[in-house]
Amino acid sequence: MKQQLxxxxxxxxxxxxxxxxxxxxxxxVSAYGSQLDECASFLKELLRGxxxxxxxxxxxxxxxxxxxxxxxxxxxxxxxxxYNHYDVQPxxxxxxxxxxxxxxxxxxxxxFGRGVADDKGDIISRLYAVEILDKITSGEAGxxxxxxxxxxxxxxxxxxxxxxxxxxxxxxxxxxxxxxxxLTEQGIPNFYLGVKGMLYVEISRRTADYDKHSMYAPIIPNxxxxxxxxxxxxxxxxxxxxxxxxxxxxxxxxxEELKSIREIRIDYKRLMQQLGIREVRHKTAYQAxxxxxxxxxxxxxxxxxxxxxxxxxxxxxxxxxxxxxxxxVPGQRPEEVLESLRRFVKRFGDFDINVxxxxxxxxxxxxxxxxxxxxxAAVEIYGxxxxxxxxxxxxxxxxxxxxxGIDAGMLNSISNPxxxxxxxxxxxxxxxxxxxxxxxxxMFRRLAT
Amino acid sequence: MKQQLxxxxxxxxxxxxxxxxxxxxxxxVSAYGSQLDECASFLKELLRGxxxxxxxxxxxxxxxxxxxxxxxxxxxxxxxxxYNHYDVQPxxxxxxxxxxxxxxxxxxxxxFGRGVADDKGDIISRLYAVEILDKITSGEAGxxxxxxxxxxxxxxxxxxxxxxxxxxxxxxxxxxxxxxxxLTEQGIPNFYLGVKGMLYVEISRRTADYDKHSMYAPIIPNxxxxxxxxxxxxxxxxxxxxxxxxxxxxxxxxxEELKSIREIRIDYKRLMQQLGIREVRHKTAYQAxxxxxxxxxxxxxxxxxxxxxxxxxxxxxxxxxxxxxxxxVPGQRPEEVLESLRRFVKRFGDFDINVxxxxxxxxxxxxxxxxxxxxxAAVEIYGxxxxxxxxxxxxxxxxxxxxxGIDAGMLNSISNPxxxxxxxxxxxxxxxxxxxxxxxxxMFRRLAT
Numbered sequence: 001m002k003q004q005l006x007x008x009x010x011x012x013x014x015x016x017x018x019x020x021x022x023x024x025x026x027x028x029v030s031a032y033g034s035q036l037d038e039c040a041s042f043l044k045e046l047l048r049g050x051x052x053x054x055x056x057x058x059x060x061x062x063x064x065x066x067x068x069x070x071x072x073x074x075x076x077x078x079x080x081x082x083y084n085h086y087d088v089q090p091x092x093x094x095x096x097x098x099x100x101x102x103x104x105x106x107x108x109x110x111x112f113g114r115g116v117a118d119d120k121g122d123i124i125s126r127l128y129a130v131e132i133l134d135k136i137t138s139g140e141a142g143x144x145x146x147x148x149x150x151x152x153x154x155x156x157x158x159x160x161x162x163x164x165x166x167x168x169x170x171x172x173x174x175x176x177x178x179x180x181x182x183l184t185e186q187g188i189p190n191f192y193l194g195v196k197g198m199l200y201v202e203i204s205r206r207t208a209d210y211d212k213h214s215m216y217a218p219i220i221p222n223x224x225x226x227x228x229x230x231x232x233x234x235x236x237x238x239x240x241x242x243x244x245x246x247x248x249x250x251x252x253x254x255x256e257e258l259k260s261i262r263e264i265r266i267d268y269k270r271l272m273q274q275l276g277i278r279e280v281r282h283k284t285a286y287q288a289x290x291x292x293x294x295x296x297x298x299x300x301x302x303x304x305x306x307x308x309x310x311x312x313x314x315x316x317x318x319x320x321x322x323x324x325x326x327x328x329v330p331g332q333r334p335e336e337v338l339e340s341l342r343r344f345v346k347r348f349g350d351f352d353i354n355v356x357x358x359x360x361x362x363x364x365x366x367x368x369x370x371x372x373x374x375x376x377a378a379v380e381i382y383g384x385x386x387x388x389x390x391x392x393x394x395x396x397x398x399x400x401x402x403x404x405g406i407d408a409g410m411l412n413s414i415s416n417p418x419x420x421x422x423x424x425x426x427x428x429x430x431x432x433x434x435x436x437x438x439x440x441x442x443m444f445r446r447l448a449t
Numbered sequence: 450m451k452q453q454l455x456x457x458x459x460x461x462x463x464x465x466x467x468x469x470x471x472x473x474x475x476x477x478v479s480a481y482g483s484q485l486d487e488c489a490s491f492l493k494e495l496l497r498g499x500x501x502x503x504x505x506x507x508x509x510x511x512x513x514x515x516x517x518x519x520x521x522x523x524x525x526x527x528x529x530x531x532y533n534h535y536d537v538q539p540x541x542x543x544x545x546x547x548x549x550x551x552x553x554x555x556x557x558x559x560x561f562g563r564g565v566a567d568d569k570g571d572i573i574s575r576l577y578a579v580e581i582l583d584k585i586t587s588g589e590a591g592x593x594x595x596x597x598x599x600x601x602x603x604x605x606x607x608x609x610x611x612x613x614x615x616x617x618x619x620x621x622x623x624x625x626x627x628x629x630x631x632l633t634e635q636g637i638p639n640f641y642l643g644v645k646g647m648l649y650v651e652i653s654r655r656t657a658d659y660d661k662h663s664m665y666a667p668i669i670p671n672x673x674x675x676x677x678x679x680x681x682x683x684x685x686x687x688x689x690x691x692x693x694x695x696x697x698x699x700x701x702x703x704x705e706e707l708k709s710i711r712e713i714r715i716d717y718k719r720l721m722q723q724l725g726i727r728e729v730r731h732k733t734a735y736q737a738x739x740x741x742x743x744x745x746x747x748x749x750x751x752x753x754x755x756x757x758x759x760x761x762x763x764x765x766x767x768x769x770x771x772x773x774x775x776x777x778v779p780g781q782r783p784e785e786v787l788e789s790l791r792r793f794v795k796r797f798g799d800f801d802i803n804v805x806x807x808x809x810x811x812x813x814x815x816x817x818x819x820x821x822x823x824x825x826a827a828v829e830i831y832g833x834x835x836x837x838x839x840x841x842x843x844x845x846x847x848x849x850x851x852x853x854g855i856d857a858g859m860l861n862s863i864s865n866p867x868x869x870x871x872x873x874x875x876x877x878x879x880x881x882x883x884x885x886x887x888x889x890x891x892m893f894r895r896l897a898t
Binding site: 196198200202207208209210212213214215216217218219220221222224225227228229231232235237239275276277281282288291292295297299300301302303304305306307308309311312313314315316317318320322323325327356357392393394395 | 645647649651656657658659661662663664665666667668669670671673674676677678680681684686688724725726730731737740741744746748749750751752753754755756757758760761762763764765766767769771772774776805806841842843844
């Protein structure tokens, strides 16, 4: 099938790049709320041209969501939901871009532009995979496709959960192809069958209305010292969280999941080098991956009290605060962790807790047909077995889909370690755009029977 | 003697206010380096007019220091060193001043202007105390006076120590009258026979070159957590410092010093209210004062790591730092405490220590003739016994004088709790300017025999 797919890709490549160029040209920055309607309208027309019935529906934040559907002519295949987002990160700092962020530019073997790796390139790759599927099956493939393309992903998808629940009839499918995975430096596709959950809180302590001259330190409370009392009890030396019950509901990895971790090929030493980490805690990639994938964390993301600027100032701080992200694994629920945290914190005094993010973890069933098809297609196109992670190390709103019984995973690969996601000079390899599209088409073909 | 002094004050009050007005008019802000030479030159001429031989000498920072001396006509008296500073704090925020900061303005029973309380009012008060002493003794008093007036006090007196050592022959005296003390709300003079020392450091930990996505939290070091490990061991729950040897050299208060604390009259509850402290740790003023005066402290003045701005950011910080001021008491030496701290910190990993300030504590002998004269003069002028603190709660460069065997204390009172030191609308009571001048003249008279 590979040759046939490559031939079809050659025929559509010019159109594909033209559509990608147009999609990139929209400054659809969700943080600024710019050109969201325009971009959604463009996608509506674009998808219509490919045989989708499309509507643009406003979510509860009054932001446009593209909902599309394509009924198969053939019979017997699965219905696949595609999830993407048309919004992008702000392009700033502009001076660090080598070309206009909102213009698709080809340099060497790479394509540059804001969103080309996250997530507009992915949208176009999927769209042309459907087109290629049509070509090689003469439009007779039995694959139903539903598509949700939101415009709030880069600001944390605050409305997605409610939107999915409300429009479940238009979203219900056998499986969901979430955003794209990525490629290792050696060109091995990384697929992810889930995400960690997240509880992001700010815990703060106020001991007085304003900071005091530190000559009073012997007799007045110091908010920083009080916060440190609390934090020093929140984790033990090895990093284990000491909130009672924190690990109680954690589902330990299955043998199958541990096996999948063992099979992953990453250059751990190189990753540590790239991260600039000199003190490596784990001897093997397996040990590191096991923690990255399966361990919940309690990470201080920010700490502030008193004088944080330059130089010396002699005050006793009246306010101290810490920002913590807990990444959660299957079995843990953010609401429950928050309740346990509240009870724990209470023991140490009068602290406030401000909640920023609550996202449950989510996992796709590892043996599901959609995963099988994705892996087989990857072997065909890339000539290697992909790395299949039971979960990403990071977080996303996958649960909004998965909780409705729809398996969702990141099962194609478009970016690589040098793609500068969320950063200036975002880019993908031209050949990875092709390979992602071919792998998707091959996967769709496998699911269409 | 009091009536005679009051009579003399009335005769000179007009000139005194005129000179104060001129001195206030100099914008001698050491933080900006403005009008320091002009102000020093003015003081040189002014003091000459009162019979002082005066020179302006540059210190190692090339800033002008006024050095003056007045040889007594009479015999048998002491030689007294006066320490003052002609520099002031920046006047900003200007919009919060009710009148021009550099113009002496009388409103109600108060005089307003930058420096009127700290330290220009004090200079003029001392100058006219000398004038009054001359008047009532017909210039025959046996009191020798030396005077050092520097222009770097408000930026931490970085050159004072070396300057004093270099010009010791012009500074050597039986005792030193340091900057002024203050008055309680009930009008009781507060005298201070010393200062605490200070070691101000910033301790920081860098675990990587830049902050990382917190999805890597399970396998990479977090600078904030590492700093908390250290800080949680630096003090115990009650606030006792756990650096080995920290308390070893602390000289416990003598019975005489404890007695002097017992005799101090302050409204402790009101002080706590003014500080906005709801959770009062000490039942009595004595308990609080005992700690304020005699306890060394380890105070977190600032704490920063990772994302300290608004909102949520999911990073694992690569840098964490804490600013700590240690206030030291007699027996402790900042160099030794720093060495103990370095050894202590080393146990917890690779932390950097940046030293901002090192000032030793200093104390005047409580029974010295200059203190006795000051107390007797205060009883005469104020009609109450002054509060005599063995030490301030705060810090200053007193040791630069005391280490040469010269007793130095804050033995007159010019500001009150509403004087807004270092703040907009700095002011003193007109009557306190008079009472300070009379008390000084009475004290000089007592030391002149």
